[in-house]
Amino acid sequence: MIPLTSNLTVLTELVSASALLYGGVTDAKRREISNLVPVLLLLCGLLRGDHLYRVLSLLVVALVMWVCSRLIHLSAPGGDIKLLCSLAFCVGLRETLFVMLLSLLAVWLTKRKDGQIPLCTYVAPAYIIARLFVDPSIARWTISLAFGIIYAGALIYLRRNPN
């Protein structure tokens, strides 16, 4: 649990959430995730400490992705591979799983049937909600609400103005 107690944790929270939201918007618009998103997530992970656990989480996610691609002969796009691995490094395996569960729930709720999803678009809000479960403080609720409103506004704007 990382409570919002120091400037550093607040900074990493803001940066990681902003990076994911940016990635979510670009993924929804162009089906692309900028390399800036995984780089910022990796930096946030580095600043949060407990590096052994984070590296272990990253390796587990990378290995399982490789096994998965071998099993069903489908591969994930590079942007999504980098996103999930850096997310695992940033928040650890346990929270990554929780974020994935929430994003799958969101996919199910939006009833997508095209078989391919813009991952970061779903991961970004899932991440913000997951962080709320980890540390449900008023400060985090406020930040999450602000991010949620900005993200929803950006997605609505994109839907109305696709170009």
Next chain:
Amino acid sequence: MKRILRDRSGSIPLLFYGLLFALLGITFVILEMGYAFEKTDYATDVIQRCVNSAVERNMLDEYRQDGILLLDTDSAEKDFRYYLGQDVTDGYSITVDSISAYAGEADGSRLPSMTVEGTISFETLMNTAAVRYPFRVRATNYDTTDFELDRSY
């Protein structure tokens, strides 16, 4: 690797994502359970070693040469606690609920023994849960020159 670094596309197949989640979930459970089993096993071994050492060290030697096995129960308890404090590594919290040490009978009808009951607590690898595992370890001192061991235990 270069392909992955250059590729920025972000539309993952839903089937792949679902399978990835399932496999990661299984991996997570295996890692957590494996770690918990390993830690429990290690702690139980350490406690067993402490009890064995405490019993062995506090056998009253002045009676031993006559074939009589007697245990200094007070010292054995003290030594057990000392060994436990020395040997158990960080990351564990061991609560000893009861220590019952038995000095033994001079006629050999009951052998000296010490039984320790308590709880081992520790965090799992990814801090998902605090594991609490109850343990009961026992050490009995046998006279190895007499092969008719008491097997009533």
